[in-house]
Structure formats: C-alpha cells, structure tokens
C-alpha cells in the first residue's frame with residue numbers, strides 16, 4: 001500500500017469531487033472556519049518561505065466573494081501581524097459569511113481595503129484569492145478588467161488553489177484568468193491544472209496537503225480515479241525486472257512495421273526507442289530499400305526487408321520462414337508508413353497480437369472507421385494520437401482541445417482501446433474509465449520524431465509486460481513519464497532547442513539511472 005503522501009500526490013479531482021470530500025470533512029465535525037485557518041496558515045508559511053525578504057515589500061491581497069477569498073484574508077491578517085505592508089482588494093458586495101467576517105476583522109486591524117485594483121499597483125507581490133474551485137461561470141467584465149490589469153503589471157502572483165478565472169475541471173479560461181507565478185493547489189490536485197491550455201496560467205504548481213483523510217478521498221473518488229503519474233509510479237515499474245536466468249526471447253520479441261522510401265527516418269527513430277526499452281528481440285519490417293539504413297543504425301535488430309509498392313511503401317509483410325505474427329509479443333505499426341500500406345495495417349488489426357498504432361497507422365485506422373474496426377478486436381490495442389490524429393480518429397467526440405480528459409475517456413470507452421493523447425500534459429485512458437495524466441513535460445518534445453521514439457519505447461516495454469506480469473496501463477503511463485523525463489533532462493543540459501529525437505534517445509538510461517539511484 002502506498003504511503004499517504006504518495007496516494008495524495010497521485011490523485012486528481014474535479015470541483016464536484018472536492019466539494020464532496022470537503023462536505024465529508026465538515027460533516028465529520030471539522031468546523032469550516034478551522035479548516036480555513038489551517039489551510040491559510042499553511043499558505044502563509046509557504047509564502048514566507050518563497051518570498052523571504054518581503055518584509056521590505058508590500059503585499060496585495062486579491063479577495064473574492066467565497067472561501068478562496070476567505071483563505072486570502074486569513075493570509076493577509078497573518079502577514080499584517082508579522083509586520084508586512086498589506087493592502088486588500090475587495091470589489092464584491094455579497095460575500096460568504098465567513099469571508100465577510102475575515103474582511104471585517106482585517107479592516108478593524110487597520111489593513112487598508114480598496115475597491116479599485118489600481119490602489120494595489122505598487123505592491124511587490126500579489127496573492128490571488130479571487131476564485132477557487134467555486135468558479136462556475138464566465139467572469140463579469142468588471143472583475144475581468146481587474147484581472148487583465150493585474151496581468152499587465154507582470155508582478156509575481158501567488159494563486160490560491162487555482163489561478164482565478166480557470167475552470168476547475170477543464171482548465172478553460174472563463175473570460176480571462178490570472179497568470180500566476182505560483183499556484184498553491186489545496187488538498188488534492190485539481191483536474192484543470194493538468195489540462196494543456198491551463199499551463200500558461202498556472203506557473204509553478206505545488207500541492208498544499210492539509211491532511212484530508214484518505215478514507216474521505218477513497219469514498220468520493222473510489223474507482224473513478226484520475227491518476228497523476230509520479231516518479232514513484234514509474235519506478236515501481238522501471239527498470240523492468242529480469243530473472244537471473246533468462247534469454248533474449250524471454251525478454252520480449254517486438255515487431256515494428258514502419259518506414260517508407262519517403263520517410264525512412266521514422267523507422268530508425270522508432271527502432272532506437274525500442275532499443276532503449278530493453279526488449280530482448282527486436283524485428284523491424286521496412287521496405288527492402290531501407291534495409292541497409294536500418295542495419296547500419298540497429299545492428300542488434302532483425303531487419304526484415306519487405307516488397308515495396310510503386311511509391312516505396314511496404315507492399316506485403318515478408319516474415320522470415322517459420323515466423324508469423326503470433327511469434328511476436330507485441331507489434332507497433334505506423335511511423336513513416338504512408339497511407340499506401342493500408343493492407344498491412346488491416347492485416348495486423350485482424351491479428352490477435354497486442355498492437356500499438358501511431359502516425360499513419362492511426363490515419364489508416366481512421367479511414368477504416370476507428371470504432372467499428374476496433375470493436376472487432378479482443379487483443380490489447382493502444383493508440384498514440386496527437387490532437388490532430390485524435391480528431392481524425394474520433395470525429396464525433398468532444399474536441400480534445402477543450403477538455404482532453406473527457407475526450408480521451410470517451411474515445412477509450414467507445415473504442416475499447418487504451419488511448420494516449422499526446423500533448424503538454426499527455427492524458428491516457430482505458431475502456432474501464434480510468435485516466436492517467438503525465439504532470440510534467442517540456443516543449444523540447446515539440447518536434448518531428450519525438451513521437452516515433454515514444455512508439456518504439458512503449459512497444460518495447462509492452463512486448464515485455466506480459467512475461468513480467470505488469471499491467472498494460474502501467475506500461476503506457478510509465479512510457480509517457482520516461483519519455484518526458486528524458487526530454488526534461490536533455491533540455492536542462494542542451495536547452496529546449498537542443499532535444500532532437502535522435503539526441504533524446506541518449507537520455508532515457510541516464511534519467512532512469514539517476515532517478516533509480518535517488519530512490520535507492
């Protein structure tokens with residue numbers, strides 16, 4: 001059983017789930033005011049730690065009508081008692097009772113309170129307590145203008161729970177939103193903070209744990225859990241364990257079907273990704289004309305030269321004698337394939353092999369009709385689309401750009417496949433409504449070939465999963481984590497412009513080795 005902190009850090013909740021968890025805590029007897037004091041006290045101490053020399057500076061407290069505002073007012077009071085120069089902005093007439101009491105007390109202490117945001121323009125730090133997970137609708141023009149004004153000042157802003165203006169679940173900007181320097185997420189990670197389009201508003205996010213009992217989390221979240229992929233998750237899988245006595249075929253046999261005369265590089269990068277996974281045997285089927293290229297790059301792999309179409313795509317799978325698709329523990333198809341290899345995609349889709357489809361494999365599947373085609377398959381199927389491929393695969397589903405988690409969940413439920421929707425915060429779903437989000441990545445990955453490497457890595461791990469009794473979902477989540485962590489390490493050494501796909505493949509083992517050393 002994971003220790004508490006790890007379970008908390010792996011949990012992601014919606015606004016409704018947070019409300020339900022809070023309701024349980026209050027129903028159990030915790031007074032709301034006491035919780036607010038506890039939470040705001042934790043926020044106050046983090047602000048002091050992050051901004052130690054604030055004594056000489058002034059702090060602007062942005063307060064909203066709800067308990068987010070209440071939290072901020074408690075912080076204001078404590079900063080004031082510590083001698084900080086504090087100013088309050090409050091422009092709402094109807095406040096929740098507790099918030100109103102805190103405002104009244106702050107004013108009784110002589111803390112200046114202003115209705116106009118201009119009065120805080122000389123503050124050195126702003127604390128955003130306008131809205132938290134209670135934000136329900138697009139912001140009115142008055143508050144929206146104030147937020148735009150604040151953003152124009154480009155001052156450090158610490159947002160409580162969420163940057164005000166972000167939708168708690170979708171991360172959507174409801175009119176406008178605070179661009180935070182730091183976001184202190186309260187209690188449990190809110191889903192909206194892990195949606196791609198929220199990232200430019202969230203700044204550096206951290207969780208402020210205020211001892212929510214795990215029983216309350218479990219009671220509300222139960223099996224409908226959204227998992228945040230952590231290093232602990234990944235390192236419980238990597239490096240894949242090996243028995244003392246083993247041989248190369250026991251460590252997985254992977255078949256990659258990729259490449260064309262037009263796109264030969266994709267086949268190499270996919271092969272290099274597979275190499276990193278540690279898979280025991282790697283076979284790569286490419287058009288005959290690419291064979292020398294692949295042999296040069298991957299001497300350890302069995303390169304299968306296949307007959308080509310006029311356009312240089314794979315015309316048919318020429319597997320070695322006594323070999324057929326059932327000889328492989330997993331098959332990946334797609335990178336660099338072009339759409340002229342449709343018959344090959346149809347062939348592997350009708351096999352019983354665990355299958356990963358990427359790139360043109362996805363485009364061909366989309367043309368065949370994703371859902372009816374996949375519903376015929378019993379074996380494990382993993383799709384690794386980016387947003388554009390996702391829209392082609394699932395044209396009738398919600399727009400992945402609006403709510404990625406909802407989109408990927410519905411895609412997995414309707415297709416029966418595991419869907420990995422690539423992005424700044426890659427989201428993974430299986431057909432049993434479980435979701436995993438990779439909370440950390442880097443724009444360094446936004447370049448051709450990164451996806452090919454992921455396909456190779458993922459399929460290489462998948463080929464080993466069964467013999468090591470590791471769940472497919474864990475393999476997929478771990479591959480996403482490893483891929484982004486390697487890119488983060490590479491970007492740290494070479495800047496975000498220095499992580500081409502080939503270079504990326506050199507950082508998987510170092511990042512794993514250092515994480516592993518840190519853990520042991």
Ligand SMILES: NC(=O)C1=CN([C@@H]2O[C@H](COP(=O)(O)OP(=O)(O)OC[C@H]3O[C@@H](n4cnc5c(N)ncnc54)[C@H](O)[C@@H]3O)[C@@H](O)[C@H]2O)[C@H](O)CC1
Pocket residue numbers: 018022035036039064065066067068069070071096130131132133134135136137138139140160161162186187
């Ligand atoms: N368990 C926790 O996470 C804790 C949460 N706390 C803090 O409380 C807020 C949630 O408080 P709540 O009062 O529910 O809502 P907000 O403070 O987020 O404010 C919403 C408030 O404003 C009204 N409102 C909604 N949309 C709009 C709008 N577009 N324009 C104007 N007003 C709007 C709505 O009616 C609400 O009253 C949470 O984020 C934490 O900061 C606890 O204090 C500690 C534990």
Ligand SMILES: [K+]
Pocket residue numbers: 068128129130131132159160161162163164
């Ligand atoms: K906020």
